[in-house]
Amino acid sequence: MDYTSHIGRVNGDVMTQAHEPLNIMDSNQADYSTTTKRGIYLSKCLAFIILVIFALALVTASLLVYNYAACPQIDTLANVTKYELCHCDQSKLLVLPLTTESSRSVIPLDTTTHSPVPNVLNLWLPTHVKPEKYDIKITPFIYEGNFTFYGEVIIDLVVHEETKEMTFHGVELKIHYINILATEDEHSVYIVRHVEDVERNFHILNLGSTLEVGKQYVLTIKYSGLLNDNLHGFYRSSYDEKGVKKWIAVTQFQAMDARRAFPCWDEPALKARFTISIARPNNMTSLSNMNVVKREPHEHLKNYTWDHYAESLPMSTYLVAFTVTDFKNMTNDKFSVWARSEAVQSAAFALEIGPKILKYLEEYYKIKFPLPKIDMIALPDFKNGAMENWGLLTFREISMLYEEGVSASTDKVHVATVVAHEIAHQWFGNLVTPTWWRDLWLNEGFATYVEYVAVNAVEKSWNITELCVLDIVHNVFQLDALNSSHQLSVEVSASEEADAIFDKISYGKGSALLRMLNHILTDEVFNAGVTNYLNSKMYGNAEQRDLWSALTSAARQSGDFDADVAVVMDSWTLQTGFPVLTINRNYENGTVHFSQERFVLINDTVESQRSPIWWIPVSYTTASEKDFSSTRPRLWLKGERALSISNITMKSNDWFIANIQQTGFYRVNYDQRNWKLLIKVLKDPVRFQEINIINRAQLVDDAMNLALTGRLDYRTALDVTSYLAHERSYVPWKAGLSALGYIDTMLSKGAHYLEYGHYVLRLLNEAVKEIGWKVSPNESVVTSQYRVDLLASACHFEHPDCLENAVRMYTNWMLAPNPDAHSEIHVDLRGIVYCVGVRAGGVREWTFAWERFRVATAPSERHRLLSVLGCTRSPSLLHRYLEMSLRNDSGIRKQDIVRVFSAVAGTAIGQPIAFNYIRANWQRLRTFVGSLSTINLIVKVVTRRLNQAHEYEELKRFVTEYCSDLGRPVQQVLETISANVQWKDRNYNTIVDWLKAVDNNTS
Template identity: 35%
Template sequence: MSFERLPRSVCPRVYDIHLIPDLVSFTFEGTVGIQLDVTESVDHFLLNAAELTVTSCTYQSNDSKKSCVPTFSVDEEAETLLVKFESEMEPESGVLTIGFSGILNDQMRGFYRSKYTLNGEDRYAAVTQFESTDARRAFPCWDEPAHKSRFNITITAPSDRVVISNMPAIDTKEEGKSKTVKFDTTPIMSTYLVAFVIGEFDYVEKKTSDDRINVRVYVPVGKQDQGNFALEMASRTLPFYEKWFGIPYPLPKADLIAIPDFASGAMENWGLVTYRETALLVDEKSSSASTKQWVALVVAHELAHQWFGNLVTMEWWTHLWLNEGFASWMEYLATDVCYPEWQMWKQFVFQDMGSALALDALKSSHPIEVPVSNPSEIDEIFDDISYAKGSTVIRMLYSFLGEPAFKAGLHDYLVKHQYSNAYTEDLWDALGNASKKPVKEMMDTWTKQMGYPVITVTLLAPGKLKLVQNRFLASGVAEGDDAKPLWFVPVSIASDTSNDIHLMKERSIEVECPTSSWIKLNAEQTGFYRVRYASNELRTQLADAIASNKVTSVCDRLGVQNDAMALARAGIIPTVEALELIKAFRTETDFNVWKDLTSNLSSLLSLLRGTGNNSANIDAFGRSLYSIIAEQVGWESKASENALVPQLRSLVLRELGRYGDENTIKKANELFALYLEDESKLPADLRACVYGIVMQHGDESTYESMMSIFRRTDFQEEKERCARSLGAAADPALLQKTLEFALSPEIRAQDSVFVFCSVARNWRGKEIAWNFLTENWDKFQEMYRGGYLLNYLVKAVVSQFSSDTRSNEIQSFFEEKKYSSRALSQALETIKTNSSWMNRDAQNIMAWFAGN
């Protein structure tokens, strides 16, 4: 069905919404009065409504004071409500009043129900998730981001429930067992940012440093302590953003609330930010260091949206990255200021930049600015291109412009477009005017075309380099039409004596360089490109410098091995060349480098193990690689260690266990046995590591012990740790049991996908997971209703394979099921690159492991 955006002939100005949810029958009734302007002659209004029963409709003109009862009809497929008048009306203002009812669904979108347990009793909250096009499931509206309005919200709910919305309550009236809560008028904003929650919660609160904004964190009843970390982060972040943007936070309050059933990580509703529990709650005894970082980042991300997304909103979903890319960049900026000991920008290179480089190397990727012609396509662009690539190119631009010009341009952009909508070009204009640099010329090459370059560097003579840019693909250097794109690249060259920048717009340039003992392109990994050192002299010098600890930048060391493994996977260099480079990292001590190296190595080894290769030599190499750093960090924490060592310890000990180190396995079993008797015996930072090791090398009794921990805890982070560890089992029967558990009522729908993926990513479990997915496809479709979680699941399962035969089988299955998505296309492309990699290099790789 063709799609057209709603006409601009009618402009809503103020919504007066009254909703009455029934938490027993899971239904709701409502009315909405919409003050609107008719800007041209029309005989009908067209707005959005979905899964609603419209019961009445009246219109009253402000000019004539006359009311009429138009006819109306709902198009379920188009999700529209047509309001038809007997005759054409001239431009005027009026109020459209609609009565309706709906269902509190269990799909985690629109106005839905969320299950929780209190005092041993199952109960339900009513909550909202409207981004991107689900406000229409709660009330009829012009449900597009450019149709901004004000909102007056009134909720009638049980008197013993907490009722909150975007703005503070201004009136509450009790009547029997019910109460009606009226909220203050919102600022002008888009429908997808409206929110309301009805349930049972406690909260912690504090004012920001200037005593102006009241910040609250709503938590499950009796768990106020778990909200303190997020409260501290939020109350520090809001003033930081106010100062950085140069614009005050425009609301009197900022609420953050943990929702038991929540599909994504969080949602930036203006003044009422909703989170899944694991993205907001921190228990000082049971939360790991990585969870604290995750909570800090998500809190900072959503609060950045209060300016980027809420105050200034993209005009249409094509420009989604303006919201998500900037918030993803700002989250690191704010968290780094609040917790500098976490070294967040180093983690950014692995987390965001690494994810973006991997996805954008596929032909089935998409530009940052991707035309969205139908709302059904929106979910597919909430991915690592909009978020991670978006934030990475912003980081590159920030580095290129410098902070003063960047901040000035950003401030001008926000001021000019506040309470309105913007296009990507509006941002480039503001930054270009502030910096006097060719921002649009540069950034169009990064946002309007997909992909990125690999820069091949050749030493022409001492002190002189030749640089050539070509599009990088996971399948190799691009050819034909794929090879045509060029990028405006700020190329930085680091050495032991200097750091220089050259602007590269052409296919090939020659530049001067220091005549030093080593050089490294893309200093600090600020540029979104890969580097290939074509000259053997350059490669050898750089590897020697890394091995002798002369390359002091963590980001540079991380980038060198990341590029090498990507080039190997693409067939541009032999994989054994990349593995030889990895040997130079045996004495590495930084968590970020080890995290990235481990991820790259695991991807390779999973494919090798899954194609019948002998694992003994692989395991021996793994134990040798991780033994030095594992001995340094040990099992016990030390008072003098830096803030990232707890995560490093968990990582390297888990890898030693994965590679079969007997002492590590023995110690993990000892700690697990102690933990079963006394929870204080196993620090939170070691639990994921220990759980994974004991499950990999355990049996049915280990599995049951893990399930007992899962069932006795009411802390969601601990539940997730236990559930995900089940996928590490070696016994096929236990992996099958885990998949069945993932579809059981014991696992929330939002979490089951990650349990399932833990099996699929275990090389022993990928066949089992694929078979289970095909056998239960209808259940998964019903559970996720075509949302992004289903796409995530499909991609995670399918991309583990490396056989052209299996690729054809998978493609046939989904064609029969009439399922297609960008995620599936990317997974099928990944199978082909995996297959090419193994066919090309597997034999040489295994021979290398035999000798190392």
């Protein structure tokens, strides 16, 4: 996630064409311009009926006057007194009483109906009419108890197909006035009826005359809405400064929430130019996509100022953004960073690295950034990590603020990569936008890939390209191995489905496939194709086939690759999952046999017979060659299930490794003899380094996951992990700890967890001694993360030295005169020390950490403390922590609820507590959170440790009764737990026997 002016027309031509603002005080109705009809003659009977209706209308009107007289309603900013509360503090402003129920409307019953549309499959708007320009004027009222806004939008439209209907989007907006003006002859189009299709968020206007092809029309709508607290649309946020609660108003429109802030054609393909005007209190500041061109006092509201922004370039509605805050800023050329006054200095690193990344990407894309400025703003409440709104990048505070001595080195990397991701979007996503959410991965996959490329270019010492394999390959394999995974290019037929595809598949798999394609084509060809793609689709929309076409042309011009990129890549983007490449060698005649099938956690015999096939690029090397630098494919499986070759030169006792630097998005399995040859070289304390560091990580990850699915004997896989005892590089260790972590979870509630702990501690022992607790000045981020992961694992398995150091530091921290000074605990180690201190202690230690959270202001420290508060072994404290996450006065922000549930459910003690809690508080949880995507994440994190048949049955009943509307994500949860149950039945005894044997051999 991630985003000629009409201003004069509001007070000029349109407003003088008999379209004066409706006085809602008098009629409480929406106004439509109508044509005057001539007189008619009535019979006595008809006259009597009309008289009766008129009498009933008088009674109804009297009731309406009684109900609404208590407080005047808006008169479209025509008279300031109508904003004032007539019965309370007049320093506060009030817009019309609102309802957030989409089933209600202020349009009269005789002209408005609500049309439920069951089983909606098509979310697309009709194509008869399209917008060209929006002129938006919006006034937010950011006052306690009155979080509302009033807006006026004027939209220039062009008719592409003759129609007597106009359809646009709007959600939770009260429409007070609608007018359609034909610009050619300046006449208003009669509106017969307004229908609200609630399920699809459509507003449908039935018209009295036909809109003609090629002609232009102007739609004017005046409306009001609610500044919600659900972190989407136009919403409110707050923060405390020196004991004072302050409110701000901000936007988040991706994927389908611009319609919550203004009526619009809310589809990514319907690009238009936007002229935005924001009314804000004089003591606050507004921001939007473009630069301010004019400021002037508000014509009606004292102490309010209009900020008028320059007209934008053509862009999609989801990229529109505006904020009203009292934040402070710092500036560097065209860059400005904004944050709370107490936090703005922590934005210095983002301000430093942002221009470097922008400069690099201008050279990378070979296209200059087209806007005059970039604002980056850190928001206290933000559902996503960040959002790429064109020219106004919005961030969660943890993703933009870095404070030396308070934030860990990994926080610095996080800020750099998120900033790079959002700046990469300014071209891939903003300049060229997918036609529909089906190809979201074009946005997110590319930005994810480029974030590593860009950060590596400006921070070479971080070696971040090694880390990307862990993030975008290993991490994604886990989700994509489910039968309930989804295609990369996937149909979206509901807003919930659009939210659901913002997942590891769109981000990680999309990125991994682009990385694979880059290695197939080479940097030069790949970059040339991307530049051609962007130039050809600039300010427009595209589908994945447009990218394939540009890359194919560039590849054929180079002469090195003559295949159609679409044929190759469609096999990866239009099919669910990924393959495992199985390699069997004939050691007598040297023939090597390659075969492919889909890699899934749960094997279904019927499905496996219909397994898809891919175009697989195969790079490889042997013990004789040891060439780990050549990543281009040496052979292909061109959509064929198997292939045998006999021209590979190697000795019978040479090891063979495929998928060099794991550039291909697939796993590799070998025959048993080749696995033994690989294990032999890995276990050699010197020779293991003959194998590339990424391929060592690949061997561990592939072996353990092949065993997890029954494709490789667990004894062989665990033999591969045993080499880690002499490994001293981070990437293989991280792969090993992640793979072993699954066994940890599966055994944690069993009788033989102790043997497993002994095994992992033996692997860790020497590495932990070498890395130690002392952090060197100017240490690399990879070394820092290596230390953190090793020490965290050692403390998890109660390594004596680790526990002693951590408990001592936590105790000293508690006894310090000023505990918030953190004099002894290095910032990179705080997460470990805090967790051990809370876990080893009781109520006193937990309460101390909770109080530190309550007073902490740095986002990184708050996030760290939120995670460690779940480390306690006290069930009552864990339950209390969950309860506090659903209270508005606890200090835990709604955006952090998933972190709380994840922390509690991350231990064998806390997991059943968290699962039972959501079942007992399901409706309350859903109401409080308000977001299906967040609910899905909570269900996922609280169930991931389940692995017994009765637990799976309980989960299935819960899902059937309460979660049927959660869609694909909850089905993925069910499949994951089913796989856990099958795994335990199939592998538990084998692993326990292996661990006992190893334990006996080393005792």
